Amino acid sequence: MSEELSYTEQTFNEGDIVKGVAEQVDEKAVTVSISGAPFDGVVPISELSSLHIEKASDIISIGDELELMITKVEEENYVLSKRKVDALKAWDKLEQQFTAGEIFEAEVKDVVKGGLVVDLGVRGFVPASLVEDYFVDDFEDYKGKTLTFKIVELDKEKNRVILSHRAVVEAEKISQKQQVINDIHAGDVLEGKVQRLAAFGAFVDLGGIDGLVHISQVSHEHVSDVSEVLAEGQVVKVKVLSVDLDNERISLSIKETIPGPWSNIEERAAKGTVLDGTVKRLTSFGAFVEVFPGVEGLVHISQIAHKHINTPHEALKEGQEVQVKVLDINAEEGRLALSIKDLLENPQAEEVVDYELPEENTGFSFGDVIGDQLKNFTKK
DSSP states (O other): OHHHHHHHHSOOOTTOEEEEEEEEEOSSEEEEEETTOSSOEEEEGGGTOSSOOSOGGGTOOTTOEEEEEEEEEETTEEEEEHHHHHHHHHHHHHHHHHHHTOEEEEEEEEEETTEEEEESSSEEEEEGGGTOSSOOSOOGGGTTOEEEEEEEEEETTTTEEEEESHHHHHHHHHHHHHHHHHTOOTTOEEEEEEEEEETTEEEEEOSSSEEEEEGGGSOSSOOSOGGGTOOTTOEEEEEEEEEETTTTEEEEESGGGSOOTTTTHHHHTOTTOEEEEEEEEEETTEEEEEEETTEEEEEEGGGTOSSOOSSGGGTOOTTOEEEEEEEEEETTTTEEEEESGGGSOOTTOOOOOOOOOOOOOSSOOHHHHHHHHHHHHHHO
């Protein structure tokens, strides 16, 4: 009698939240027993989750305890919803996360046209453009992955929850970028990876922030096309020339980390050394000859030929291969004095002849002649 009273005294109405136990799991519905209720209830498959489910057994097993909302009271049956209870709980939490800008983890439950679906108690959608900070061609590999998300749009009335993983990635990169740039100083020598090539230089990733190696800082030699010297993905050593914290710009140099063309030049081009070179430029006062890559010396116009020339163009032309002799060197100022003339024979050289005056063996002297004349004058 007391058990019957409990049935009549406790009422169950639409909107009530009750606890039930899964007694039978069919393909499209779950039958549950409700504590204190006179009969069982049914949870249609559409009311089990905010996500699409093929079979009820995919997420519910016999004996599972469920918190449910009564959506309809029928004769000797209740129609129940797990989805609505999950949503009620979820919205309070989602509103707090949205207001605080909280970052949280969630599993990608499905991949649909245009993006990803995440179960947050309500259906969360991640548009394709908000998945990564780069283009993704195929999202199939994302199903089942746990990613970090941030809510970027929330509308309870429209049951709309828009999530972004890209916002989390970008925020992490900004934070990392700020930390990296604060730790970099002018004069530092670092290792980086060539991220991107441009007509004016190369961008090198220093571990969260890119620095620019201007084309003039790529090599000691003249570079007209950066791609002929560097390749994307190449690991390079760079020296930090300057850091602009306000504009987050870092200027780098590769050539300052490698020996310059004038290093050890005093050993390679000692005074008196004979070198092969190429005429690079002709000027009114002489010719500049490259003797090592990036090392040019001056052959003054007076050192080009033995004969007099008015301009270097009379004896030389650009691109001509010549032999030169090192006359002088100033490594600090990067100056090299050369001579072509010293290695050439002088066809106009005059022979040096020693002339000797013959001895006067006449048997008389000037005094004798004068004396004879004086005698004759006396006799007269």
